[in-house]
Amino acid sequence: MRGIVTRRRYGEGMTTALERFYSVIPAGGIGSRLWPLSRADAPKFLHDLTGSGQSLLRATWDRLEPLAGPDRIMVVTGRAHRAAVEGQLPDLDDHNIVLESEPRDSTAAIALAAAILMKREPDVIIGSFAADHVIRGDRLFRSTVTQAVQTAEAGYITTIGIQPTEPAIGFGYIKTGTQLDVPGAELATKVDSFVEKPDLKTAKRYLHSGDYLWNAGMYISRADVLLTELERHEPEMHALVMELAEAWDDPATRGPAVDHIWPRLKKIAIDYSVAEPAAAAGRLAVIPGHFDWDDVGDFASLAKLNSSGRKTDLAILGENARVLSDASSGIVVSQSNRVISLIGVTDIVVVDTPDALLVTTSQNAQRVKSVVDALKLSGRDDVL
């Protein structure tokens, strides 16, 4: 081990491991289940979904910035979002924005970031954190990441699993394994296995057993370890990413390399290309996170997030929302200045945007994606 995390304050008493840490923020997903709020040109991460006054992306930046400073955060996003991302993150270094010519899922985004950063700093430790999750308890989050960095330094690909607070059926779970002995990471265990979204009965069993954590898709790892793991399971992908990274920092070579390589990158989530095989081989560690976390996967989740946890509140999102309602639950998202009136509807979801309106219920929130698919099929791309 290179040192011990003292956890006094970030920025002083910092360990060597944390000094080598670099945050990566993949900001790619549209968030189709949040249509028509989330759009191709206004994806979920650019929205303020908590009424905090800042976007999820900006909140992610602010959460990570104290860990290793503003110069050590890389954002991977679509070309179309460059202006919006740079507008929200004025401290983002030009060298630290990776623009995807088209989305290629999380393996491409994270592995390319890892490869680019490793070329710049061979011993870099990276942590990837989605741009569109909501976390409350930033200090607790950072102390958890610090333990994960120590565990990564010890050679493990390390994830942060969220301590469940209810038998959620909307998340995948991580089964924890044997305790590790990593200095500065007292909570680290091996990952026994990943399990898919359970039914309610199974979720209750998971919750009561104490052996399961929610999979929040956060991965902290030495870049070399991550890329070696990728090479084991997806050697072609690995080769393409390394070739692209090699060309990245030279303006003369980047463009041709992107044109040549990007279309050949496989669309695969990093959970499948790296995390699950690593877990099966005993090379994946997990730190339990005790902070509040939500992936805001649909409007039911958004409603919960914005109703002070009380199930009898109608959540209202939108700066200029003018809502007249007798609804005791559900959510209204108002992006227009229209008066919205709800009478005698319960657990309702109303999303009011200038060119599209959604009316559904919390129970049907997961089905919103199917509307986006139907709109695509019918050629109504103008509202996607």
Place this chain on the structure above:
Amino acid sequence: MRGIVTRRRYGEGMTTALERFYSVIPAGGIGSRLWPLSRADAPKFLHDLTGSGQSLLRATWDRLEPLAGPDRIMVVTGRAHRAAVEGQLPDLDDHNIVLESEPRDSTAAIALAAAILMKREPDVIIGSFAADHVIRGDRLFRSTVTQAVQTAEAGYITTIGIQPTEPAIGFGYIKTGTQLDVPGAELATKVDSFVEKPDLKTAKRYLHSGDYLWNAGMYISRADVLLTELERHEPEMHALVMELAEAWDDPATRGPAVDHIWPRLKKIAIDYSVAEPAAAAGRLAVIPGHFDWDDVGDFASLAKLNSSGRKTDLAILGENARVLSDASSGIVVSQSNRVISLIGVTDIVVVDTPDALLVTTSQNAQRVKSVVDALKLSGRDDVL
């Protein structure tokens, strides 16, 4: 009796009574239960609620016009609606539009029309027909009116009661009395009494008894008979209306008379000021109407009207409606060009206008008026 209705064709073989007939269309009500479709500046009667391409007012005109010609229809409406009414009814004679400085309910509107017309033609027979009801079967409607005109000629204030087709609880009922013997009006009976909106059990009893008709608020009467009846029960109102009518047709006297008299007119429905007392005194007759009629009182009624009678249809109203829905019942009214998406909601009512949105259910349709009241109280008159 002055003659017999031959019912060959309107316009030929016409009786003397029908030649003296004048239609009056009170076009006053906003239709608060159809908010936000109906507004103070775009009341129900100006809307096309049937997808026919014409407004309810225009359809009312077209239904009445063959009875006595375009020169014998008078419209009573608010000053604010003059341009819209004249735009929709280009054949409406200047002398036949009565502009209310502010709404004073149906007695003021109908009695004033009767008094103005009686001053012009002492033996005129008037029939008042709401501007915002939907009728299907215009020829049957006109033959029913013709019988009513004959009955009115005989001295009765005559209403047309709709033959019930279901145990509706949203309408008032008319209990029919003894058969009358009016030539040309074989179906005429006295009205036994008016009854308020019943509960379902009572409505079923009414339907099965065969003695009850729906009160559609249509009144046909000699103007002198109507005004004499008003004088009996509301002498002050009668005096004011007669004074106003006396001044009406002279441009020099109308304005001052309106300013002086209008604010003093009592707000009372003609059902209470004239019809119910006349019925109690045995002076009210009724002709059963076998045509389709609806007062389109709320969105549940509008849904039914626009779903081909099938209860498993989602009714969609709006020229440019772009609706994506799995709803099997209810109604969408689209006045914007927005994509409207409904997922997993049944019997839903969605009314989408440029500045206001309503989401409710058919079961709660009657409660829409309460929103209008709440908006008034909160000063949000901009959307009323």
